[in-house]
Amino acid sequence: MSLTYVYLLIAVAAETVGTSALQASQQFTRLGPSLFVLFAYAGAFYFLSLTLREMPVGVVYALWSGLGIIFIALIGYFVFKQTLDLPAVLGMGLIIAGIAIIHLFSKATPH
Numbered sequence: 001m002s003l004t005y006v007y008l009l010i011a012v013a014a015e016t017v018g019t020s021a022l023q024a025s026q027q028f029t030r031l032g033p034s035l036f037v038l039f040a041y042a043g044a045f046y047f048l049s050l051t052l053r054e055m056p057v058g059v060v061y062a063l064w065s066g067l068g069i070i071f072i073a074l075i076g077y078f079v080f081k082q083t084l085d086l087p088a089v090l091g092m093g094l095i096i097a098g099i100a101i102i103h104l105f106s107k108a109t110p111h
Contacts (some may be wrong), residue, residue, distance in 0.1 A: 002054070004050075004051055004054040004055060004110050005049045005110075006014075006054075007047045007048075007050040007062060008048070008051045008060065008064065008067075009090060010045075010047040010049070011043075011044045011045070011046075011047035011048040011050075011064060011069075012064055012067045012071065013043035013067055014040045014041070014043040014044035014047065015041065015068050016068055016071040016072055016075065017040050018036070018037045018038075018039075018040025018041045018044060019068070019072055019088060020072070020075050020079070021033050021036045021037045022037055022070075023080070024036075025037055026051070026071060027044075031091070032084050034038060036111065048060065049056040051064075054110055055108065055110070056108050056110055059102060059106065059108050059109055062098070062099075062102065063102060063103075066095045066096075066098060067099065069095060070092055070095060071094065073088070073092060075083070
């Protein structure tokens with residue numbers, strides 16, 4: 001796996017953790033969780049910027065947002081006991097298919 005993809009996965013993980021911590025910040029009224037959110041997003045954008053050295057912004061953003069949606073949905077399901085209906089699951093399946101197509105066939109990404 002290219003280091004570019006490692007940076008992208010770190011960016012997605014940081015963004016996912018930061019988004020999950022938004023719940024604990026209670027609309028930024030609790031200092032500790034609020035600072036955690038800010039640092040997580042700062043890390044996410046830093047590693048996202050490293051990814052942009054090797055990949056076009058449109059592809060990076062598609063991968064970053066798509067993976068983030070999937071991970072947040074999984075966290076919502078397992079941590080916050082939120083459920084998804086069939087159309088939501090099918091839509092996320094299409095996101096995964098799109099990510100696979102970009103990764104496997106696009107010449108705009110490092111292989």
